[in-house]
Amino acid sequence: MFTYKDTLTWIRLTAQYIEENKDYLTDLDRAIGDADHGSNMDRGFKKVMKRITTCEDEDIGSMLNMVGMALISSVGGAAGPLYGTFYLQAAKAINSKKELSPEDIAALLEAGTEGLIKRGKTNPGDKTIIDSLQPGVEALKKSLRDGNDITAAMQDAVQSAEEGMRHTIPLVAKKGRASYLGERSAGHQDPGATSAFYILKALRDVFVSG
Amino acid sequence: MIGIVIVSHSKNLGEGVRELAMQMTHEKVPIAVAAGIDTPDTSLGTDTSQIFQAIESIYSDDGVIVFMDLGSAILSTETAIDFFPPHQKENIYLCEAPLVEGVLTAAVQVAGGSNIDDVLYEARNALRAKASQLGIEDTTKKDSETKSIFKESTQEIVLPVRNRLGLHARPAAKFVSTANKFSSEIFVKNLSKNTDFVNAKSINQIITLGIRHGNKIMIASSGIDAGDSILALKKLIESNFDEEEPEFISLTLKEEEERMTPERRADTLSGIPVSPGIAIGPVYIYRPHIPDIPEYVAPSPDTEMTRFLHAIDEVKNDIERIRQNSSTSMDRYDASIFEAHLLYLNDPALIERTRDIIFKEAINAEAAWQSAIREMIISYKSLGDQLVRDREVDLLDISSQVISRLTGIRRRHPEPENAAILVVGELNPSEAAQLKKDKILALCSEKGNKTSHSAIMARSIGLPAVFGIGEDIDKIDENSTLIVDGNQGIIIMDPDAVTLARYRDLRDKEIQEKQETISRAFQKASTIDGASVSVVANVANITDIKTALENGANGVGLFRTEYLYMNRLSLPSEEEQYKIYKEAADLLGDRLLTLRTLDIGGDKPIPYLNIKKEPNPFLGWRGLRYCLDEIGIFKTQLRAILRASHERNVQIMFPMVATVPEVRAAKAILVEVMKELSQAGISFNRDIKIGAMIEIPSAVVMGPHLIKEVDFFSLGTNDLTQYVLAADRSNTNVVALCDPFDPAVLMMIRDTIAAAHAAGKMAGMCGEMAGDLRALPILLGLGLDEFSMIPTVISEWKEKLRQTSLRKAKELAEQVLQCISVEEVKSKYADYLKE
Ligand SMILES: Nc1ncnc2c1ncn2[C@@H]1O[C@H](COP(=O)(O)OP(=O)(O)OP(=O)(O)O)[C@@H](O)[C@H]1O
């Protein structure tokens, strides 16, 4: 079972990967945006880490809720309301559960992704966050349905997310700042799709390392 | 007021846009900025919580419009909105207009008093002015106009109009105000005359439909409240606009035939008798000064537009003031003409047209406004409908008011030095409202008829008047003496001695008769069996007190001091209040003056008092509750009252008392103020009487305890009824429940009186019920000691009392207290009347 502590590890790892890849994300955003995605995300997760507590009796829902609120109020770019909504909706899906089954995890990611899509009004192929996030979540669900355990399913998820992320390179952006570049946005990987990949990767690593 | 929020990545940009907008609106419009973020690495970005706070800071139910630059500004705003509760969320609008143009346009519109739909519409079309400046054809307006009529969600209805005169001024005004309550787009056409659809929210456009009795109209509404809007309009039309049209209006159409045609003597002019009475006196010919309006090229249309909207605002305030001052001497039906004038000033058709002219022709605001008015008058004329043409005078009236505000040339008012007979071409309503009875003996007008507003005013202040005299009016010589016979519609110029003597006799007789009725009104009123009660008046200002005295009031049972606080920008000072209270008390002499302390709340907001709109104003921060929290304001008033109480017959009454501790707290503050006054050596009446208004059920229940704290009770039945039955009297769906004759309310009244009498104290009533002739026997039978009512009903009320028997009234009261429904009460009452 996925516990409160595991959730904590997930968030901590996410913050860590974002911090390590801060400059990389910013460079990606420099090519097709305003060169702030890395620092935006890093600022957001630093805030999250500041607020996070390790109190055992707290439920996972309220922790994810806190993450969402922290991102909303500190990121400063499009990723703030988008990922904020992601975590808020994810929190709603699992309510005050203290432990999560593999299905709960899939449900949480799916609800979050749906929320994000609604907020951003994006379609697959618009060269945004969801181009890596959505294939990742879909792969997770399929893998679980095929009878795999959560560790294997998360491996599949991350693999699909990574493919989705790479696939954003040829795409022409339809949403966000990059859309102002039109055709010139093709040829670069989308920073948002990249940060979403780290979020899933962090989740997988909770299982792989733990 | 509608608020505007600017969301931007850049603080400089956000603040800059606000600055631009403020410059055009004299800082009146609430504009909040949520822009930039505060981090070490960058200052560019958007912050959902900042946006939330910005919206919250200016939120009102009138609506908030948010303008955003791009990208995350939009996402963050949408996220912020999700944190508002649904009932607020629906009043927050995200507008796609370009930031600078959008905010500027919206700010100007809001300052001009437009409703949210109009503001949004204008903001969305904000590129129009710029496009036309650049010579780029703009098609947005046409598109949206035609499209909006035929939206899928459109609901339609076809109805015959059945009120006597169709959609003439007042019903049209009611129709437009009703339509304006809804956010849906509403269009109307006159099927009987095969017209096009026009905007139901525009008074001018509605009037141009020329809808008369029996015409069929089609109403089409689209939007979220389309269904409700159709229902409300249907109800209005089916109720014949709740119009209790005074009888004279039904005569208008035949009026021309009825016009008096006496033997045409050279010295006699004839016209329509519009207000009875006889006057004899010198002539005062009033020629309104119509300033020449020069047209010139104005380099900055925006400046012209701002001037124009500013002038419109000022005229609205002027009208508001006139309306407030005249509302007691006229009945509600008459005062509503000013509501119609306010609608003209809000009319998108006129305002838009003026804007178009200003921008397209680049001319000054006054000239643009004048041509917009002229076009409107031509379209009125083309209808060939007498009643519509009569409304010309309304248009000319507001037109000249706006122009005088724009040019700064003040309009002269008809006011002769010595009392004289006023001879005019046509008097417009705003001029008529300011006629002073001591300066004007009678009114003669070239144009106009019984439905003219000046005729209505003349009647309401009892001024003899003859209208519709025609060009013959020019025969009146400035130096002649006139007889005006308002009964027959005759004017006699320089009468011979015999005629003069005859008319003097007639006039004196009339005056005598009038005085007799008045003196009867002054006589003490008692029932057939000799019981008497105190009859006093509800007033809001000095003029009302004069009217009350003329009508025979024994004093004032309710002085609504909140009117002193309204229509101004800051609190009335102690000195200012003292002067008015003192003047009021001096006017009343020995008679009692009951000053009710400030009764204000979310339902009658006063901008500078900082009372927010509340979701439930009637259950909110109002009356005594407010005063106990805003002790400074309360103390100032109490000081003024106490000072006025020195050697004058003044008493204090607290409104909206819910609990005993509230009254104790109020009294403690009063004692404190007394101490301060004593220390300052200022004299006042130490034994001033204190009363509590009983208008909350808890106060009735606690009556026996409450009465120990005060000297008298005064029942406020309007509020009491709505609280007892938990029915909002402004909600048409439940207003039927709000009946003071409900047995539950009657029992509350009984208990209140009983509590007061048990303590040997007095119970009065200052709610509307006190002046209701139907309620008289019941209240009398219940033992009410004092009846406080609007001044104009006093003499009639006293007459009624003189025909009533206390014994029978008591029987009736006994009976109605046994009833279990309003219907039963009413049927008992009907039985009583039959006897
Ligand atoms: N409408 C959207 N839906 C989903 N993802 C979006 C949308 N708009 C932008 N994104 C994602 O956000 C990423 C950029 O995030 P970042 O934090 O840099 O915001 P930004 O574009 O700089 O914001 P801003 O609008 O304030 O300039 C993009 O790479 C894209 O994946």
Ligand SMILES: [Mg+2]
């Ligand atoms: Mg960016």
